[in-house]
Amino acid sequence: MDPKAMYKLSYGLYVLSSEQGGRDAGCIINTAMQLTSSPNRISVTVNKQNHTHDVLRLKGEFNVSALTVDTPFELIERFGFRSGRDTDKFEGFSAFERAENGLTYITRYANSYISGRIINSVDLGTHTMFIADVTDCRLTGQADSLTYAYYQDNIKPKPQPAKKGAYRCTVCGYIYEGDELPADFICPICKHGADAFEKIS
Ligand SMILES: Cc1cc2nc3c(=O)[nH]c(=O)nc-3n(C[C@H](O)[C@H](O)[C@H](O)COP(=O)(O)O)c2cc1C
Incomplete structure (x- = not known):
C-alpha cells in the first residue's frame, strides 16, 4: 500500500x-x-x-469560496493555520463581502462562491460531513481554481534545511561545517588539531 496514491485524488x-x-x-x-x-x-x-465545525452546527448555513491559483500563502495561513476560537480571522482582512444569506465570501483570490443550507450530516468519527442544499452560487473572478496539488507544489512554503553548525580554525581561518567537530580533526590547510578551532555557529 502506498499512501501517496491518496494525493492523486484531485481536490480544490x-x-x-x-x-x-x-x-x-x-x-x-x-x-x-x-x-x-x-x-x-x-x-x-x-x-x-x-x-x-461548531459554528456550522449552530448556524446551519455556510458559503464555500473557491480559491484561485494566485492565492498567497498568507490567506491559507490566516484561515487554515489559526483557529477562530483564539483569533478573529476577519480582523484586518478586507477581501470579503456578504452574500444574500448574510454570510461572508472571499472576493480576492477566489473565482466563485456557493451558498449551502445544511439538510443532513454524517458522523465520520473525527469529522462531520455536512450535506447541504445549494441556495445560491455565483461567479466572482476569472482566474483558474487552485488545486490541492498546486498548493502543495507552489504555494506551501518548503521546509528550510536545518542550518549546520560551523567551526573556524583560529590559526589559518579554515571553516569546518558540521554540528560536531570530531575530536581527532586535523585542519586540512595548516594541520592544527581540533583544539585550534572555535565554534562560530
Ligand atoms: C490545505 C488545507 C486543507 C484543509 N482541509 C480541511 C478540511 O477539508 N476539513 C477541515 O476540517 N479542515 C481542513 N483544514 C484545516 C483547517 O483549515 C484548520 O484546522 C483551521 O485552522 C480551522 O480553523 P477554525 O478552528 O477557525 O475552524 C485544511 C487546512 C489546510 C491548510
Missing part, C-alpha cells in the same frame, strides 16, 4: 465560512464537493475540533 481548496452570534468564522477546506445536481447538493467535511 476553499474557504468555508459561516457566522454565529454576530461573529464571522471560516476555515480552509479541501473537502467540498457536489453530490447531486438535481436537487443541487454539496457536502463539506469538517474536523470536529475546528471552531468552524
Whole structure:
C-alpha cells in the first residue's frame, strides 16, 4: 500500500465560512464537493475540533469560496493555520463581502462562491460531513481554481534545511561545517588539531 496514491485524488481548496452570534468564522477546506445536481447538493467535511465545525452546527448555513491559483500563502495561513476560537480571522482582512444569506465570501483570490443550507450530516468519527442544499452560487473572478496539488507544489512554503553548525580554525581561518567537530580533526590547510578551532555557529 502506498499512501501517496491518496494525493492523486484531485481536490480544490476553499474557504468555508459561516457566522454565529454576530461573529464571522471560516476555515480552509479541501473537502467540498457536489453530490447531486438535481436537487443541487454539496457536502463539506469538517474536523470536529475546528471552531468552524461548531459554528456550522449552530448556524446551519455556510458559503464555500473557491480559491484561485494566485492565492498567497498568507490567506491559507490566516484561515487554515489559526483557529477562530483564539483569533478573529476577519480582523484586518478586507477581501470579503456578504452574500444574500448574510454570510461572508472571499472576493480576492477566489473565482466563485456557493451558498449551502445544511439538510443532513454524517458522523465520520473525527469529522462531520455536512450535506447541504445549494441556495445560491455565483461567479466572482476569472482566474483558474487552485488545486490541492498546486498548493502543495507552489504555494506551501518548503521546509528550510536545518542550518549546520560551523567551526573556524583560529590559526589559518579554515571553516569546518558540521554540528560536531570530531575530536581527532586535523585542519586540512595548516594541520592544527581540533583544539585550534572555535565554534562560530
Ligand atoms: C490545505 C488545507 C486543507 C484543509 N482541509 C480541511 C478540511 O477539508 N476539513 C477541515 O476540517 N479542515 C481542513 N483544514 C484545516 C483547517 O483549515 C484548520 O484546522 C483551521 O485552522 C480551522 O480553523 P477554525 O478552528 O477557525 O475552524 C485544511 C487546512 C489546510 C491548510
